[in-house]
Amino acid sequence: MPQIPIEIDDEGFVKGVFPEPEEKKVQGRTITVAEKQIGGITYSSEWFQYCGVQTYAGVDPKADQDDYFRYKEGAKYEWQSQEVSAGNKVHIDDFSDYKTWGNDIGKAGVGKPALVTWRSQDVPSSETMTAQIIRSTHVEEQAHNNKWLQESTQNGFIANLNKCTHFCCIPSFKGIAGAKKFGASNLIYCPCHQSIYDPFQIVKKSFVALPRPEEE
Numbered sequence: 001m002p003q004i005p006i007e008i009d010d011e012g013f014v015k016g017v018f019p020e021p022e023e024k025k026v027q028g029r030t031i032t033v034a035e036k037q038i039g040g041i042t043y044s045s046e047w048f049q050y051c052g053v054q055t056y057a058g059v060d061p062k063a064d065q066d067d068y069f070r071y072k073e074g075a076k077y078e079w080q081s082q083e084v085s086a087g088n089k090v091h092i093d094d095f096s097d098y099k100t101w102g103n104d105i106g107k108a109g110v111g112k113p114a115l116v117t118w119r120s121q122d123v124p125s126s127e128t129m130t131a132q133i134i135r136s137t138h139v140e141e142q143a144h145n146n147k148w149l150q151e152s153t154q155n156g157f158i159a160n161l162n163k164c165t166h167f168c169c170i171p172s173f174k175g176i177a178g179a180k181k182f183g184a185s186n187l188i189y190c191p192c193h194q195s196i197y198d199p200f201q202i203v204k205k206s207f208v209a210l211p212r213p214e215e216e
């Protein structure tokens with residue numbers, strides 16, 4: 001699933017970076033593209049163009065959105081439903097116990113997760129972009145010798161768009177008890193067809209989400 005680079009503002013609120021839109025001339029036509037160089041990689045709004053997300057309001061580079069992560073209603077994490085309110089912006093202090101946090105799925109101390117929304121203020125619920133954020137010491141450790149992670153994560157926070165690239169279901173990190181049966185209690189697990197994603201092993205992949213039109 002596509003990673004969302006992280007930024008933490010001066011007050012400690014956590015946001016996902018969305019590349020700034022700019023106009024480009026391509027073959028005589030002016031088009032709007034949203035791209036940014038991060039850690040030697042071209043980060044583009046195209047990363048989110050799959051599973052129908054390409055038509056969501058928040059993916060439009062010109063959408064009037066503030067990019068902050070906000071807690072999502074109905075998350076599977078007890079801590080999230082008890083300690084923070086849906087709709088509130090994610091704050092670094094909410095994750096101060098990330099080094100030891102655990103629930104009854106997998107080991108404690110792997111990372112503290114939350115289910116959040118991104119670039120989806122005042123859009124229809126069917127167009128809400130859902131993201132998984134995790135704060136983990138694994139991210140901090142790996143960021144020491146990985147330029148991309150150094151620049152796309154902060155204070156151990158990492159995020160991804162939470163839509164399974166297999167068939168568009170909603171996976172979860174330490175949120176689904178059935179993950180144990182597939183050895184995925186400490187990984188991101190998708191219950192639809194048992195896809196497993198390791199949030200701490202970032203791989204560069206490109207895929208074409210939609211078929212290209214036939215050449216004439």
Ligand code: FES
Nearest residue numbers: 164167190193195
């Ligand atoms: S949709 Fe996630 S495994 Fe198939």
